[in-house]
Amino acid sequence: MRTLCRAAAVVTMMALPGVAFAFDPGNTECIAPANPGGGWDFTCRQVGKTLQDLGLIKGTMQVTNLTGGSGGVAFAEVTGKRNSNNNLIVAASSATATRLAQGAFPGASVDQVRWIASVGADYGIIAVSKNSPINTLPELIDQLKADPASVAFAGGSAVGGWDHLKVLMAAQKAGFQDVRKVKYVAFEGGGEAITQLLAGSVQAFSGDASEAKGFVDSGDIKVLAVLAPERMPGDFGQFPTAREQGIDAIGANWRGFYGPGEMGAEAYDFWVNAVSTLYASPEWKKVMETNGLAPLDLKGADFEAFVQKSITEIQDLSREIGLIK
Known part of the structure; x- marks a missing residue:
């Protein structure tokens, strides 16, 4: 064959x-x-x-x-x-x-x-560690609104880069007014960013479906939302979109x-x-x-x-x- x-x-x-x-x-x-x-x-x-x-x-x-x-x-x-x-x-x-x-x-x-x-x-995702008390994207944004300093996002691009922009777009669409207050920590690659999430150094991850796949399969992270216009085919179809949760953020x-x-x-x-x-x-x-x-x-x-x-x-x-x- x-x-x-x-x-x-x-x-x-x-x-x-x-x-x-x-x-x-x-x-x-x-x-x-x-x-x-x-x-x-x-x-x-x-x-x-x-x-x-x-x-x-x-x-x-x-x-x-x-x-x-x-x-x-x-x-x-x-x-x-x-x-x-x-x-x-x-x-x-x-x-x-x-x-x-x-x-x-x-x-x-x-x-x-x-x-x-x-x-x-590669559609973007926002995820937390498996032990996080947060289970939905609106819950995460609500915590962000209540205390911006309590949530730090990690991503594999620099400050102002694509992983950072995806977080800002989602927060903006959810009604968070001053997106400059959102804490974002940059790492050299999504794998390193997720490692820091699992270590407890940050509270959330902004990245892409492909780079998170291994951590999803192992059960180490919870995907709160996929930044796609509709549910994805394949393994990621089990996760809701941000749009489904009332936050019209799309990041491809x-x-x-x-x-x-x-x-x-x-x-x-x-x-x-x-x-x-x-x-x-x-x-x-x-x-x-x-x-x-x-x-x-x-x-x-x-x-x-x-x-x-x-x-x-x-x-x-x-x-x-x-x-x-």
């Missing part, structure tokens, strides 16, 4: 327009700009494994965890030192767009890298990849087609269902335009809540 799937993948690659056979990747690498256990790490590892399983790359894709600056260290590494590496891709998400939108990566701009393709959308974190800005045209075409072929495969559909990823199929120029639009929207929201001028 797997042999048939690999053959089908290769045929699909050959059938796609723009595939350049002159480029043959070797020693492929994916940079996850956070510690193991977070959403970027998940994206690199799951995509790398599936690319290998489908026969779209040779051997195992190396995953490099390069933390710092909520993606800024990785962005600077690629644009400054590895800007022509044809074998390199970097996991990106709404968090990446947020930091670019807010000017958080010094001297960086969206056009310094090549945007490859998306692999789905797209997931995808960028490559070095001076990546060759043939290499760029290869990666666009490889990730697109992966996205269309039954294997990746299963990964999406299991990990709570929603459909988002964009590649090449369409994906670049989408990222540009995301940055504009995040800038508007950031100005509204006073994060940027």
